[in-house]
Every structure is written in C-alpha cells, then in structure tokens.
Amino acid sequence: MTAFVLSPQGARRVDERLERAGLLDLAMEEAGRGVADVLHAHYPGGRVLLLAGGGANGGDAFVAARHLQVLGRDVDVLALPSTHPLTRLNRRRWRSVGGETGLLSPRSLRRALAGAGVVVDGLLGTGFTPPVRPALAQWLAQVQRWREQRADRRVVAIDLPSGLDAASSEVTDEVVQADHTVTFMGWKPALLFGAAAARAGQVTLLPLRVVPEWVQEHAQATRPSDPEVAALLPVRRADAHKGSAGRVWIVGGHPGTTGAAAMAGVGALRAGAGLVTIHSLAEVPLVTPELMVRRHPDWPATLLELGRSPLPGALAVGMGLGPEAAAVARAALSWNVPTVLDADALQPELAGAGHDRCIWTPHPGEAARLLGVDTREVARDPLMAARALQSRLGGVVVLKGGPSVVAHPAGLSVSRGGHPGMASAGMGDTLSGVLAALLGQGLDTPGAAIAGVRLHARAGERAGARHGYGLIASDVAGELGGAWADLLADREAGIQACRSAGVMLASGHAGPPE
Numbered sequence: 184m185t186a187f188v189l190s191p192q193g194a195r196r197v198d199e200r201l202e203r204a205g206l207l208d209l210a211m212e213e214a215g216r217g218v219a220d221v222l223h224a225h226y227p228g229g230r231v232l233l234l235a236g237g238g239a240n241g242g243d244a245f246v247a248a249r250h251l252q253v254l255g256r257d258v259d260v261l262a263l264p265s266t267h268p269l270t271r272l273n274r275r276r277w278r279s280v281g282g283e284t285g286l287l288s289p290r291s292l293r294r295a296l297a298g299a300g301v302v303v304d305g306l307l308g309t310g311f312t313p314p315v316r317p318a319l320a321q322w323l324a325q326v327q328r329w330r331e332q333r334a335d336r337r338v339v340a341i342d343l344p345s346g347l348d349a350a351s352s353e354v355t356d357e358v359v360q361a362d363h364t365v366t367f368m369g370w371k372p373a374l375l376f377g378a379a380a381a382r383a384g385q386v387t388l389l390p391l392r393v394v395p396e397w398v399q400e401h402a403q404a405t406r407p408s409d410p411e412v413a414a415l416l417p418v419r420r421a422d423a424h425k426g427s428a429g430r431v432w433i434v435g436g437h438p439g440t441t442g443a444a445a446m447a448g449v450g451a452l453r454a455g456a457g458l459v460t461i462h463s464l465a466e467v468p469l470v471t472p473e474l475m476v477r478r479h480p481d482w483p484a485t486l487l488e489l490g491r492s493p494l495p496g497a498l499a500v501g502m503g504l505g506p507e508a509a510a511v512a513r514a515a516l517s518w519n520v521p522t523v524l525d526a527d528a529l530q531p532e533l534a535g536a537g538h539d540r541c542i543w544t545p546h547p548g549e550a551a552r553l554l555g556v557d558t559r560e561v562a563r564d565p566l567m568a569a570r571a572l573q574s575r576l577g578g579v580v581v582l583k584g585g586p587s588v589v590a591h592p593a594g595l596s597v598s599r600g601g602h603p604g605m606a607s608a609g610m611g612d613t614l615s616g617v618l619a620a621l622l623g624q625g626l627d628t629p630g631a632a633i634a635g636v637r638l639h640a641r642a643g644e645r646a647g648a649r650h651g652y653g654l655i656a657s658d659v660a661g662e663l664g665g666a667w668a669d670l671l672a673d674r675e676a677g678i679q680a681c682r683s684a685g686v687m688l689a690s691g692h693a694g695p696p697e
C-alpha cells in the first residue's frame with residue numbers, strides 16, 4: 184500500500200478530526216499496543232523503562248506499558264505531569280492494572296536506568312516545539328549516556344525520537360539516538376531525510392486502522408509501494424520491435440566529461456530503450472557497441488539539423504555537456520518532445536523555457552543553484568525545495584538523494600530504497616538515461632519519474648548487495664533488468680492495490696509510441 188508523509192501540521196489536523204469524532208482514544212490504544220508489539224518482537228529480553236511526557240506521546244507510552252505487561256515484560260514507568268486528558272486517562276488505566284508511575288527526575292531516572300535493558304522514549308512527539316527545555320535536555324543526555332555504555336542497550340522511540348523537529352532533516356545534540364522508531368499514520372519528514380533520519384534507527388510505520396483516508400487527505404507526500412510502482416511500468420506486446428520500444432537521444436559529453444553521456448546511454452538501453460543515439464561534440468567512449476554515437480563539429484548547426492530530422496520519442500540533455508549546455512537545452516526544449524534535463528542543463532535561466540513533458544533532475548547542489556539558495560536550505564526540507572522547484576520550472580522535478588523526491592503537478596512522492604554505495608560518480612547520469620528510456624516507452628512524465636527513480640534505486644540495492652560501498656554506476660546499470668523483473672513480479676498486485684485504494688500515483692502508462 185501507498186504510505187503517506189505527514190508534516191507535524193498534517194498530523195495535528197488528523198489528530199483534531201479524530202478528537203472531534205471521539206476516535207482519539209482508539210488511535211492511542213492502537214498506537215501504544217503497536218509499540219509494545221514491535222518492541223517485544225525485536226527486543227524480547229530485558230526490563231523495559233518507559234518515559235512518558237505530558238502530551239499524547241506520553242499517553243502512547245502508558246498504553247504501551249499496559250500491553251508490555253500483558254506480554255509478560257517487567258516494566259517501569261517514569262512520567263512528567265500529564266497535561267493531555269487521554270494521557271491522564273491512560274495513566275489511570277495503567278494504575279488500575281497494578282502499574283506504578285514514578286516522577287521523572289535525574290535521580291529516579293538514574294536508578295531506573297541501572298536495571299533497564301530497553302528504554303521507551305515517549306517524552307516528545309509531533310507536539311514538540313524546539314528548542315528542548317534544559318531539564319528535558321538533561322534527561323535525554325542521561326538516556327544517551329546509558330545507551331552508549333553497553334552495546335546491548337536499546338532505545339525505542341514513540342513516533343519520533345525526542346527533540347527531533349518532525350519537519351526538518353537537521354538534528355541538535357539533544358536528540359536521542361534511537362535503535363528503533365515506531366511511527367504512526369504516516370512518515371514524518373524528519374524520519375526520511377539526512378541526519379534526522381539516522382537518529383531514528385530502524386523505522387516501523389503503523390498506519391493505524393482508524394480512518395486512514397484522513398491521513399491521505401492531510402498528507403504532504405506519498406510513498407508508493409513497489410507493487411504500485413510496478414503498475415506504472417510498460418508491458419510489451421510479443422511483436423514489439425526496436426522502433427516501438429522507444430528511440431532515445433542523449434545530448435551530452437564534452438572533452439573530459441564524455442563518460443557521463445556514455446553512462447546515460449547505457450542506462451537508457453538497460454531500461455529498455457529500443458534505439459539510443461548519443462549526440463556529442465567529443466569522442467564518446469564506445470562502452471557498449473549497441474550504443475550509436477554521433478560526433479558533431481559544433482552545436483548551432485547541429486541543433487538546426489537535428490531539429491529538422493525525425494525527432495526521438497524522448498531525449499536526455501546535459502550530462503557532461505559543458506559550457507554551452509543552457510543554449511543546447513533551450514533549443515532541445517523547443518522541439519517539444521519528452522525531455523530529461525540533468526547536470527549542466529540545470530541552469531536558472533531555463534526557468535520558463537520548459538514544457539509539461541520535462542523531467543528536471545537536480546541533486547541538492549544543483550537544486551540550490553536553481554533556487555538561488557544555500558544547499559543546506561534544500562537539504563533541511565527536500566519536500567519544500569522540490570515543490571518550489573516544480574512551481575518554478577514546471578513539468579516534473581526529481582530532487583535526487585537518499586531518498587529522492589519527485590514533485591509533479593498533482594503532488595509529491597518520496598522514493599523508497601536505494602543504497603548508500605550509490606553516492607558515487609555517474610549514478611545521476613545513469614538515472615537520466617533510465618528516465619528518458621521510460622518516457623520513450625510511452626510513460627507519462629510523473630509516471631516515468633516515479634517508476635524510473637524506484638527502478639534505479641532497486642538496481643542500486645541489488646548492486647549494493649554485491650559490491651557494497653565499492654559499487655559503481657555501471658554496476659547499477661547492469662542490475663536494471665533484474666530490478667525491472669523484481670518490480671514486475673508484483674505488477675498485478677499493484678494494479679489491484681491502486682484500484683481498491685483509489686490512490687493516484689500518477690496517471691502512468693500512456694501506451695507505447697507508434
């Protein structure tokens with residue numbers, strides 16, 4: 184199923200609706216019980232110390248305490264004064280089953296930590312407003328020191344580690360390092376990006392059965408599952424031929440950076456393009472004989488000639504293209520065919536020159552240049568940056584990273600998977616080829632972006648399993664066929680899931696070009 188990304192404001196909206204409908208108690212029960220189940224499954228031994236804050240995050244901790252006791256665990260609870268009515272109610276329920284609650288203080292915490300094997304952090308959730316108040320910072324530091332003293336000590340965070348701003352990828356020193364975070368309803372942006380995501384440890388999302396359509400309504404972005412992505416991929420007829428599988432042009436390469444165009448070409452071939460031609464002013468290495476390479480004397484005359492010839496189903500422009508990239512990209516955009524713009528073609532002066540069938544693929548540095556901001560600002564909130572870029576450039580934007588964000592006219596989508604070994608040169612070039620190949624096979628622009636990013640990430644996972652951090656872009660290209668097969672294995676399930684959930688990922692496949 185599609186998972187959703189919920190900003191703290193979105194979570195609050197859902198919270199308010201649940202409260203008005205009298206369902207918040209049920210949601211808290213489901214959330215707290217889920218925390219207990221996940222904790223017990225992953226960390227079956229050791230005394231559990233639950234830390235409950237005053238808000239609803241603390242309420243979840245009281246519910247979890249009750250269920251952990253039912254599961255036969257030894258449980259201690261230390262709490263702050265409860266301010267939320269449901270937290271008070273669940274504190275009473277905990278007492279009614281014989282549970283005791285101590286007041287959280289440096290002394291009580293020190294004592295309880297001495298006997299604990301697992302700490303449940305239920306102090307601050309989405310209701311946290313930075314910065315962390317000093318007393319709390321001190322307790323969080325105590326928990327942090329306790330965890331670092333022994334390798335078998337675990338911290339399980341409820342919804343998100345305390346001190347983490349749910350909307351930001353940045354962290355401060357106070358934020359607890361969790362081993363596992365059990366989050367509810369949707370991914371909070373902090374659990375997806377940057378240093379904040381690393382503090383969450385492993386994340387389990389519990390969608391909660393209570394009125395899921397409200398989550399969808401208030402979501403900031405979607406996170407399609409593999410079966411849903413697979414439903415976007417084209418399926419060929421048995422009589423397919425190279426013309427019907429899509430003709431792709433790669434426009435790139437410059438003396439010294441010809442490998443970029445070659446890698447894009449291989450990416451396109453491995454993602455199913457029928458015919459791939461590289462147009463370049465430089466001598467592009469013939470990395471595989473199936474690629475056609477045309478070397479030209481200069482761009483102005485070449486662009487005129489190419490514009491008058493039969494145009495391809497899709498093209499990718501910019502990989503290693505060099506100083507004339509903006510002018511070349513502008514001419515290519517005037518041809519009005521599905522176009523991927525990458526690397527040197529990602530120039531601010533092209534804003535307004537694009538069309539609906541463009542995919543712009545900046546990494547955070549390129550995104551910052553296009554937006555005229557600092558790279559750190561892009562990295563802090565990739566969802567906002569991707570949206571801002573899409574409204575400035577039009578078409579579809581893929582803001583690359585681990586994970587990548589796809590911004591399309593109907594919304595935002597965050598990719599799954601990938602591998603840290605993909606942080607190496609040429610990965611983005613390969614992706615450009617993949618995206619052009621999917622556009623050439625008739626996928627619409629958002630569909631090509633969502634499916635292409637996941638296909639590339641899946642190939643990265645496969646290559647990463649084999650090569651680890653030593654993986655190179657050619658390895659990823661070599662795994663694209665296997666990645667496609669992995670996704671297709673779930674295609675039918677994906678189509679059914681999309682239909683029954685009424686979830687629109689993107690309109691998907693427009694049919695193969697003639």
Ligand SMILES: NC(=O)C1=CN([C@@H]2O[C@H](COP(=O)(O)OP(=O)(O)OC[C@H]3O[C@@H](n4cnc5c(N)ncnc54)[C@H](O)[C@@H]3O)[C@@H](O)[C@H]2O)[C@@H](O)CC1
Nearest residue numbers: 198210211237238239240307308309310311312314316342
């Ligand atoms: N949205 C929903 O429908 C659901 C929410 N649930 C839980 O509810 C949580 C949100 O609950 P709340 O909105 O009550 O907020 P929280 O419980 O996350 O935080 C509010 C508490 O934190 C304190 N606080 C805020 N900023 C602070 C700071 N800078 N320093 C120290 N203390 C600070 C407040 O005084 C208050 O006691 C979620 O994270 C989740 O755990 C769950 O019960 C499941 C259902």
Ligand SMILES: Nc1ncnc2c1ncn2[C@@H]1O[C@H](COP(=O)(O)OP(=O)(O)O)[C@@H](O)[C@H]1O
Nearest residue numbers: 583584585601602603605606608609610611612
């Ligand atoms: N840690 C990571 N996890 C997942 N994917 C990653 C990671 N690092 C990089 N990638 C992917 O690798 C690609 C890198 O693109 P880019 O920086 O443009 O590379 P290049 O310019 O060298 O071709 C992107 O698709 C990005 O999503």
